[in-house]
Amino acid sequence: MDIHVEAPRRSPGPARAAIRRGLCAGRAETGLDRARGLRGGHPDRAGRPVAGARLLRRGCRPVCGHQRGLTRSPALVRLTTRRHRIRTGHGTSGGWCGAVGVTTVPEMATAVPGSSAALRLAQTKALGPLASARNGLRRLLGPRLLHDPFLVYTASLAPIALIVAIVSGRPQDLVVVGVLSPIFVGTQAILGLIPARVRPMTPLGWSFLRLATALLYVAGLAALVGGANQPLASLYLAVVVAAAALGTRQAVVIGALASLVYLAPELARPGSDSYVALRGLALAGVSIVVAIGTRRLVMAVERTTRDLRSAMVSERRRSRQIAGMEAVSRLLVSDVATPGLLDGALGILVEQFGYHYVSIYLMNGDRAELGAQRGYDQPPEWFDGSSGIVGRAMRNHEVVHVSDVQSDPDYIAVYDGVVSEVCAPLMVGDQFLGFVNVEARQLLDRTDRDVVATLADRVATVVAIRRAREDIAERAAVFSALHQFTEAVSATLDLNRLAAVLVEATGKVIPADIVAFTILDRETGRYLLRGATDVDESMLGREVRPGESLAGRAIRDRAVVIVDHFGNDQLPASLRGVRDLPDSLGAGIPLVRDSVVVGAMSLVRLDRTNVFRPIELEAMELLAGHAALAIANAFLHAEVEQLAVRDPLTGLFNRRHFDEALERVLATWRRATPEERRPVAIITFDLDHFGQFNKQHGHQIGDEVLRSFAGVLLRRFRASDLLARLGAEEFVVVLEGATRDDAVRVADDVRIELARQEVRSDDGEQLTVTVSAGCAQVDEGDPSREQLLRTADVALFMAKRAGRDRVVAA
Template sequence: ACEVLTGYTFDEVRGRPFYDFLMLPEEIEPVKDALGRLRAGEPPAASENYWITRDGQLRLIAWLDTCFFDEKGSLTHIVSTGLDITDERRAQETLTAVEPIGTEIAKHGPTAETLAAFLRVLAERMGYRHLALFLRARDHLTVGAHIGYPDEPTELDPGRGIVGRAFRTGRPQRVDDVRSDPDYVAVDAAVTSEIDVPLSAEGMTLGVLSIAATSGPLGDGDLRLALAVAERLAVALLLGRAQQSLADRARLFGALNDFARTANSILAEERLAPALLAAAAEVVPAEVLVLVGLEEETGRYHVQGVHGSGIDPAAVGGEIRPGEGATGRSISSRALVVDRLPRTRYPRALRRHIAADVLAAVAVPLIREGVVLGALLVGRTEAVERGFTELEREILTLIGTQAALSLTNAHLLAEVHALAIRDALTGLYNRRHFDEALEHILARWVRQREERRPVAAIMFDLDRFGQLNKDHGHQAGDAVLRAFAGILQTRFRSADLIARYGGEEFVAILEGSTRDDAIAVAEDVRRLLRSRLITGPDGTRLRATVSAGCAELDPIEPTREALLRTADVGLFMAKRNGRDQVVAA
C-alpha cells in the first residue's frame, strides 16, 4: 500500500517519521492536530492532505484514520486507510471550472473564443496536451477549437478516422494504441492513445470531443471525465444553438428593417441598384450579388448592378435570358431558386465576370402586381458547401419583395419626374429644367478656376414653322418637331444639355466645346434636317429647314443671359440672311 501511494518500498520508509519526507511542511501541524483528536471507540476520522511521491509528484490522499487503545486508554496503534483522489478531485474541479464557460455557450452560442477557453481549462487542469472539438456542420465536421495540433484541418470527413466513428455510431471510442486501429488517421505522429466522445443531446450528435495522449494509454478516469464534460458541453451547445438561432433571426430581421429603410429612402432610379445590392450584402453576406431588371421597351432582362469581391462590374448591361442560370430560372419559374452552379451553368452574360468556378446561389424573382420586374442573385464562392441557411433563404425572399416595391416606386417617381422636366411632345428637357441645369453648369464653371473648359451654346429655330402649321395642320407640325428632336438626340452627346426652348425653338449647351465645335455640330444638324423626308399624319411627305446661332461663354460675363443672348443674336442674323444656315456671334 505504501508503495502504491508513494513509490517508496516499505523497507525504505520503515522507522522513518513520515512527516519528514512525505508531507508538505505547511500541512504537518494540521495533520498532527487531527491525529491528536482521535478517541477510543469513535468512528474513523476522515481527512485529506497531499503526499509527495518518490518521483516528486504531489498526490491528494483521502484518509480514514482508526486508533487502537490499550486497557489504560493509551494509544497503541493508528491504522490509516488512504485513497489517492488526485485525478478524481482534479476532474471535479475541472467540471466546476468549465461550468461558467458552458453557461456562456448556452446563453450566446458557441464561438471560437468560448470553445478555445473550454479546451484550455481541460488542458490546464488535467494536463492534456492534445485536444480538439469537432462540431457538426451539415454533412461534415468542422474544427471548433484545438490544442496541440499545429496542422489540424479545418474540416473533417465523418466517414473517416476514430473521431468519425464516434460521430457515426454515437458511442465513445477509447483506443489505447492508435497504431493498431484500422480507422486511425494520423494528424500528429506523437499521439499514442485517444479518447473520442460524441456530443449528444436529445437524440442528436452535435460533434465530438477528442482527447489524445503521447505517452502511455489514457485511463478509465480520463474516459469518465470525457463523458461528463461531453454531456455538459452537448447540452450547452444545444441550448446555445437555440439561442443563437433566435439571435440570428433577430439580427437578420433587424438588418432587413435597415434594408427596407435604405430601399425606401432612395428614390433616384440610377442610384437604386447599387444601394439595394450593398444593403442586401449587409443582411446576407456574399461575394457575388447581381440585380437583374426588365427593360419595358424590349421586354428583355439585363444586369442593372453588381456588388461584391467575386464579380467584375463589367457584367453590368449583359442580357439574362429567362431559364438561363439560377437567375433566369427564378424569372421564368417566378419562384426562389437554390442551386450549386459550376461555371458552365452560369448565364452567358456572367460567365466571364464571376471569378469562382463554383457558386452556391440563391436567386429571388422580383414580382410586383403580377409582373416579373427582374431577379436578385446572391452567390457565395468562399463557403460553397455551406450554402445558405433556411433563415437566410426566408430573409432573401422578403428582400426580393421589398426590392420589387422599391424598384416600382422609383420607376413611377422617375416617370413623374420626367413629366415635370421633359417636354411631352418631343421628350427633350423643357424650358424650366434647362434654365436650372444651365445655372448649375455655369456655377461649376465659376468654381473651376484652374481647370475651366469652354462652354458653347446653340439656338435652333425651325424655318417658316407657322406657315407649315397653316398649310398642313398642327399634327403635321408636331411630326416635324418630333423628327427634329430625334435628330438632336442622335447627334449630340449624352452629356450635352438639349431642350425645347419654346414653340419651334430649341437650345443646346455643350460643355468642353468651343464656338467652332458648336458651329460644326449645328451644321451637321442643319444638313440632316434638310435631307430628311418627314411623313405627316395623312401620309404627306414634308420637308423642313432650321436656322442656328452659336456662341461661346464669355469669361468676362459668364452668365446664362449673356450666353443665350449672344447665341440668339447669331440666330437672328441667320434668319435675316435667308434662313437654313448657321451663324456664330
C-alpha cells in the same frame, strides 16, 4: 489486539472503536476536502493523498463546518489530530482517526459562548491537574511510545504483579517486581523507538521478538513471585490473547511457548506432582480457547472494518463524482462552450476521477472535429464515424462502454496500456452534436459510464445553447446589416448612384469577392450591368442577356441560382475576357417587383469551399426584396423627374429645364479662357401654318405631327445636344462645339427629313408638313441667354418672311 482511541469518556470496545475509527477518518478527510471545495478525500494522479489528507496526517487541520463556534478574530484556534492505528502481525493496517483537542494561545484564541468549542475549553479547565498530568505524559513518552501496543501490554502487567506481590506479603516479591518491571518495560520502550527502516528483521519476526519479551517478563514473574503456587501464571493468557490479536501464527507460536515455559520446569523435575501438569494442561487448553475466540473476534472486527472501509471508499468515490460533476456544471454554465471552457471541464475530469485520455469532438458538417482534449500528444483531428468504438457511438447515437478494449473488435489502439473506454454521444433531442470519449489505464465500471454519460448530457446542453446563441447573434448581425443596407439604398434615388450603393452595401451583409447588379433599362427593355466589384467603368452598361451567366439565369428562371463551379466560360458574352476567373462558387438572385424582373444580383466567392450558409441564403432573398424595391423607387423617381422637366407629348425637355440648362452651358462657356472656349450654336424651329393645320385636320393629327417631328430631332441630333419644346409648334436645339454654319447644315437636314415624313388624315389623305428654322451663335460680346435667343428668333422671323420651309442664319 488493542484499539486505542483517546477520548474524554470511557474507552469503547474493539468493534465500536474500529467503526468509530473509520467514520472519524472519513469525516476528517471529508471536512478537509470540503474546505478545499471538494466532497470527499481522494488520491491525486500520482496516488498520493490530496493536500487535505496530507495536511491532516501531519497533525493539523483548518477550522471546518463542525467546529462552528470558533472564531478567527481576535483569537486563533488550533485544532490538532493524532493518529490511532490498528496493528496486526503484518504491520500497521486500518488507517487513522482523529481525536480533536482544542488549545488556545493567549490573546489569540476565543470561543463563542454556548458553542461546542466553549464547552471543550470549560472541560479542559475543570479537569485541572488530571489534564495537566495526561498532557505531561504525552509529552514525555511521545506519540510513538504512547500508542505502542507491545509497550502498553507489558506495562499494563506491572501493576497486576505489584498488587500480587503486596498481597503475598513476601518482601522478595516486591524486589522481583521492582527489578523485572523496569527492565522489560524499558526493553519494550527501546524496541519501540527503533524505526522500522533500521530493524534487523521482518515485521513478523519483529512482532515475535516483542511478544517474546513480554513472554519472558511473564515467565519471570510467574516463577519468582508468589512462591510455588505461581499466582501470576494466569498472565500467560494476556500474552496469548495479545498474540492472537496480531495473527494466527503469533497466537499458535506464543501459546505453545507459553505452555512449554510453564510446564517445562515441572515436567523436567523427577517426581513432579501430577496436579501441576494437569493445571498446565488446563491452562494450555484455556489459552487455546481464549486465543481462538480472540482471533475470531479480531477477524470479525477486521472484516467489519474492511467492509466499512470499502463502503466508505465507494461513498467517497461517489461524493467525488458528485462534486466533480457539480464543478463541471458550474464551469459549463458560467459561459458558452468555448474550447477553453471545454478544456477546463476535461481538466476537472482528469483531476477528480484520474481519467488518462479524455476528449470532446463536435460535429461540423458530416464529421466530428476535435473541440478539447486532455492526455493525448497527437489526438486525431476528426472522425467520420466509419470505424472504432467512437464510430459505433456516432452511428448508433448511444453510449458505448467497453470494459476490456482488447476484447472489442472495433477498438483502434492509440496508446498502449489502455484498459477501458467509454464514448457518450452529445444528443439534444434527435440532433447529434458530437461525443465525449474517455480512455483509461484502469477498469471503468458502471459508475464511470454514468459519469461520462451525465457529462455528455450537460456538455450537449451547453453546446446547443452556444449554437443557439451563435445563431441568434448571427441573425442579429444579419438583420443589423440589413437595416444598414436599407438605410443606404434608401438614401438615393438616382439610378446610376444606386447601383454603386447596392454593390457596396450587399458586400457588408453577405461577404463575397465579386458583387454585381444587373438592372433593367426600361427604354430598351434590355438588362445592363450597372455596378460591380473591381470592374472598370468601361464595362458598365454592357448587356446581360437572359439565360447567360448567373444574372441571366436568375432573370430567366425567376429563382435563386447556386453554381458550385462558376468560371470564365459562364460569364456573359459581353464580359468574357475582361478578367481571369478561377473555379468559384456563384449565386444569382432575381430582383422582382410587382411581378416584373427589374434586375438581378450576382455573388461570387473565389474559394468554392466557403459555401453559403443557411442564414446567408435567407439573407439573399431579403436583400433581393429590398434591392428590387429600391430600384422600383428609382424608376418611379425618374418618371416623376421626367414629368417635371419634359414635355409629356413629345418627350423633349420643357421650357423650364431648357432655360436652366442653357444658363449652365453659357456659364461654362464664360468661365473658360478664350483659347479653351468652344463654339455654341442654337437652332429654333417653327412648324409652318401649324395652327391652321390643327383647325383643318384636328388636334389628334396635330399631336401626331408634333411627335413625328420630335422623333426626327432625336434621331438627327447627338445625345449631348439639348432639345426642348418651347411652345405649341416651336422647338429649340442647343449644340455645344458647333458653329453657326454647322447649325444651318443640320437644320436643313431636319427640314428635308420632316418633309419626307408620311402624315395622313383620317380619310387617308397624304398631308405635307414643313418647318422653318433660324440659326445663331453665341456672341462673344454679349454671351447671354436673352441675346442668343433673340438672335435666333430674328433668323426664324426672316425665314418666315422669306416664304417659310427654309433655314436662315443671323
